[in-house]
Amino acid sequence: MKVRIARDLFRGASGVLLALPFALAAHQGFAQGVTDDMLLNAHKESDNWRMVGRDYMSTRFSPLNQVSTKTVKRLVPKWTFSFGVLDAQNTTPLIHNGVMYVTASHGRTFAVNARTGSMIWQYNHPLPEDAGKNMCCDIGNRGAALYGDKVFVSTPDAHVVALDMKTGKPVWDVTLSDYKNAYSMTVAPLVAKGKVIVGLSGAEYPTRLFIEALDANTGQQVWRRYTIPAPGEPGSETWGSDPDNLKFGGASAWITGSYDPALNTLYWATGNPNPDWDGVGREGDNLYSNSTLALDPDTGAIKFHFQYTPHDVWDFDGVNEHILADLGGQKVWLHGDRNGFLYSIDRTNGKFVYGKAISKVNWATGFTPEGRPIVNPEKVPSYTYEAKDICPASEGGKWWNPMSYSPAKQMVFVPSREICTDIKSAKGDRVEGKPHWGIGSIKWNKGHGQLVAFDAKSGNKKWTVDAPSPFMSGVLTTGGGLVFAGTPEGEFKAYDQDTGKELWSYQTGSGIVGSPVTYFIDGKQYVAVPSGFGGWTGWATIGGGGAPQLKDSRKGGYVTVFGLFDE
Amino acid sequence: MRSYFTLFRHASALALTFLLLGLARGEDELKNPFAGDPAAAIEGKRLFLKMGCYACHGHEAEGAVGPDLTDDEWIYKPTDSMIFNTIAKGRRGTVMAPFGDQLTPDEIWRIVEFLRDKNRQRHLKQQ
Numbered sequence: 096m097k098v099r100i101a102r103d104l105f106r107g108a109s110g111v112l113l114a115l116p117f118a119l120a121a122h123q124g125f126a127q128g129v130t131d132d133m134l135l136n137a138h139k140e141s142d143n144w145r146m147v148g149r150d151y152m153s154t155r156f157s158p159l160n161q162v163s164t165k166t167v168k169r170l171v172p173k174w175t176f177s178f179g180v181l182d183a184q185n186t187t188p189l190i191h192n193g194v195m196y197v198t199a200s201h202g203r204t205f206a207v208n209a210r211t212g213s214m215i216w217q218y219n220h221p222l223p224e225d226a227g228k229n230m231c232c233d234i235g236n237r238g239a240a241l242y243g244d245k246v247f248v249s250t251p252d253a254h255v256v257a258l259d260m261k262t263g264k265p266v267w268d269v270t271l272s273d274y275k276n277a278y279s280m281t282v283a284p285l286v287a288k289g290k291v292i293v294g295l296s297g298a299e300y301p302t303r304l305f306i307e308a309l310d311a312n313t314g315q316q317v318w319r320r321y322t323i324p325a326p327g328e329p330g331s332e333t334w335g336s337d338p339d340n341l342k343f344g345g346a347s348a349w350i351t352g353s354y355d356p357a358l359n360t361l362y363w364a365t366g367n368p369n370p371d372w373d374g375v376g377r378e379g380d381n382l383y384s385n386s387t388l389a390l391d392p393d394t395g396a397i398k399f400h401f402q403y404t405p406h407d408v409w410d411f412d413g414v415n416e417h418i419l420a421d422l423g424g425q426k427v428w429l430h431g432d433r434n435g436f437l438y439s440i441d442r443t444n445g446k447f448v449y450g451k452a453i454s455k456v457n458w459a460t461g462f463t464p465e466g467r468p469i470v471n472p473e474k475v476p477s478y479t480y481e482a483k484d485i486c487p488a489s490e491g492g493k494w495w496n497p498m499s500y501s502p503a504k505q506m507v508f509v510p511s512r513e514i515c516t517d518i519k520s521a522k523g524d525r526v527e528g529k530p531h532w533g534i535g536s537i538k539w540n541k542g543h544g545q546l547v548a549f550d551a552k553s554g555n556k557k558w559t560v561d562a563p564s565p566f567m568s569g570v571l572t573t574g575g576g577l578v579f580a581g582t583p584e585g586e587f588k589a590y591d592q593d594t595g596k597e598l599w600s601y602q603t604g605s606g607i608v609g610s611p612v613t614y615f616i617d618g619k620q621y622v623a624v625p626s627g628f629g630g631w632t633g634w635a636t637i638g639g640g641g642a643p644q645l646k647d648s649r650k651g652g653y654v655t656v657f658g659l660f661d662e
Numbered sequence: 663m664r665s666y667f668t669l670f671r672h673a674s675a676l677a678l679t680f681l682l683l684g685l686a687r688g689e690d691e692l693k694n695p696f697a698g699d700p701a702a703a704i705e706g707k708r709l710f711l712k713m714g715c716y717a718c719h720g721h722e723a724e725g726a727v728g729p730d731l732t733d734d735e736w737i738y739k740p741t742d743s744m745i746f747n748t749i750a751k752g753r754r755g756t757v758m759a760p761f762g763d764q765l766t767p768d769e770i771w772r773i774v775e776f777l778r779d780k781n782r783q784r785h786l787k788q789q
Contacts, residue, residue, distance in 0.1 A: 530717040637725075
């Protein structure tokens with residue numbers, strides 16, 4: 096009996112000792128949370144990807160160079176992780192200390208071993224069954240944020256949830272607004288100075304949208320910045336005479352902002368006024384729609400703003416990201432707008448540096464010295480006039496999919512498209528919780544896609560790669576001289592940064608509408624990309640469509656991770 | 663007595679057969695009361711736009727975020743019941759939400775007729 100007990104004890108102890116390294120390996124990522132220092136210095140290290148833009152400047156650039164122009168031909172898939180759901184996979188995966196934190200459609204969030212692809216935990220946000228009813232553009236999510244021992248996500252029913260980094264269990268869950276009235280969220284939060292910052296979606300509906308900062312520990316509101324002024328506030332006079340315009344003018348904020356700690360300024364952009372295509376009754380510039388707001392991160396106060404498309408009647412959502420760059424001694428932000436222009440704006444004061452066409456642009460013929468577009472009246476739709484061949488179409492010369500900036504080469508790489516549209520406006524009914532577009536008729540005309548490289552300082556194009564369909568993915572640039580981007584047909588491609596030459600391609604199986612990242616574990620570089628076609632795709636098929644070949648594209652929902660083939 | 667019992671057995675078997683047939687036909691049981699009614703199709707389009715269906719399916723139901731509802735491609739067999747139930751109850755696991763709390767059955771049937779009419783027009787154009 097004693098021998099058996101001793102033998103059993105030995106076996107038990109051995110089991111524990113054998114299991115211990117695996118348990119420790121799985122949990123080593125949790126040993127240290129994400130600190131302010133890590134976020135502030137994200138651009139200086141290369142192993143991790145701790146926020147969706149990789150760093151506070153939103154460069155989406157990694158210094159990693161193990162995968163390079165010389166070695167990329169050996170890039171092979173290492174593992175695939177299925178989300179278990181379909182529809183738009185708009186996410187950017189995050190990596191912290193060997194663990195990937197990735198969001199998916201339908202309110203899913205996962206923690207995955209970034210080396211092996213095995214799941215650590217899963218959080219399914221309990222969505223109401225009609226959550227997708229009032230979302231214009233599918234039920235995707237653009238990514239999480241990490242800070243301390245928590246993972247922060249926004250949800251389609253307008254919640255912000257803090258999850259325990261180790262277990263995925265909710266720590267706090269805050270409702271910001273009423274999803275039944277079309278207030279929703281797809282945004283990847285940004286964490287800065289202990290605050291979780293998010294922006295609301297819903298400008299295709301009668302809404303008054305906002306940017307909100309929550310205390311990361313408690314979820315308590317720190318500040319809320321409405322994107323449309325209240326009556327009597329500066330800018331309220333730019334919405335015509337109907338006071339309801341200030342309650343229902345939209346101006347969403349669904350793309351993650353950037354943060355300059357030295358200037359203590361948060362840069363967050365806003366979207367279209369509502370109704371999107373009907374400007375009658377909201378005469379004026381409609382501030383602060385289609386603008387970058389430079390905000391005090393502690394209070395949400397507006398320091399200054401720059402508006403890209405005043406009195407928008409083309410749905411040129413100005414929400415796109417800001418890449419903060421120092422060029423020739425000038426501190427700027429680079430912004431590829433839906434209106435077709437790549438902007439460089441002085442980020443200390445909001446002054447216009449340049450606006451260069453990404454794609455064909457004919458709704459504006461140029462700019463004033465202050466950067467205000469000079470509108471071409473032939474391209475302004477009305478109730479009685481169908482404006483033909485407006486370029487670019489509403490999804491822009493650059494849609495929401497983020498561009499990337501190489502600080503070493505001072506080049507910016509823009510996922511783009513050449514698609515134009517015919518629009519006639521109409522008066523619609525403004526009913527809370529119902530879409531309100533102001534459309535009489537709209538058709539998208541057949542076009543194509545392109546990836547465009549610019550010199551960031553001058554705004555001059557360096558090269559253009561054409562593609563049958565618009566690039567609907569985000570872009571990744573690396574120290575290995577590569578540009579990674581995905582296509583709606585599912586191809587994940589690598590190009591030479593200097594020439595645009597395609598060096599590698601892999602068919603992932605479903606359209607890529609999220610963003611790739613790269614990271615480093617145990618001496619190996621990995622490149623990860625989500626796949627899963629979806630999102631607003633009316634531009635592809637309505638009225639003939641800008642890319643009719645994408646009709647009925649197969650959906651998916653997974654992330655594929657690549658590494659170099661080991662001999 | 664034996665002949666009555668046999669009769670009863672046969673009658674029971676027959677009744678059971680008809681019951682099972684009825685259950686098997688349950689999926690097809692609902693029929694659109696407005697089938698072929700052009701006025702219903704016009705009203706159906708008005709409701710389609712009013713409810714905001716165009717935001718996902720396009721102004722002519724040709725598809726956008728949501729699928730084209732005018733062609734012959736359906737995930738499930740496109741019976742009147744299936745289309746009616748999808749509008750009324752939504753489709754779990756997708757973005758299609760239920761509208762049964764905002765539309766009466768007659769209003770849903772009119773939307774079904776609008777979609778059927780769009781499909782007929784599509785076929786006519788192809789001929």
